[in-house]
Amino acid sequence: MIIMVKPSKTRLKQIYNASTHKRSRLLGASLSPDLRTQYGTRSIRVTKGDSVKVFHGEYKGIEGKVTKVHTENGRIAIEGIQREKIRGDKMPVLIHTSNIIVVNLNLNDKWRKSILKRKQKSE
Numbered sequence: 001m002i003i004m005v006k007p008s009k010t011r012l013k014q015i016y017n018a019s020t021h022k023r024s025r026l027l028g029a030s031l032s033p034d035l036r037t038q039y040g041t042r043s044i045r046v047t048k049g050d051s052v053k054v055f056h057g058e059y060k061g062i063e064g065k066v067t068k069v070h071t072e073n074g075r076i077a078i079e080g081i082q083r084e085k086i087r088g089d090k091m092p093v094l095i096h097t098s099n100i101i102v103v104n105l106n107l108n109d110k111w112r113k114s115i116l117k118r119k120q121k122s123e
Helices: 005-016 021-025 035-041 110-121
Strands: 027-031 043-045 050-054 063-070 075-084 091-094 102-104
Touching: 027 035, 035 102, 035 110, 050 075, 063 091
Parallel strands: 027 102
Antiparallel strands: 027 043, 050 063, 050 102, 063 075, 075 091
């Protein structure tokens, strides 16, 4: 007997069961038009310290630095975007990387610099 499964469900299962290096690839975000022309690439993986702007959703238009990257669910925490709990504590709101644009890059990492140089040379 053949069991049919919807393609969307198999895709979700692949994302959920992905290894860490594949899940890291899902954390890419679009670059701003200025950065696109400067580095010659459309998107890059988001890291802690990047300045980003929210382009879709409830927090549209808010700009801030990335405080934490959650690789397990493909979302990031941005400085200044918080929600109040019932107890009164504040917790960061996690935003999916498809809803943001990177405005400024954190270039403290030498590996990241080398990746950007390599992408510039390919054009």
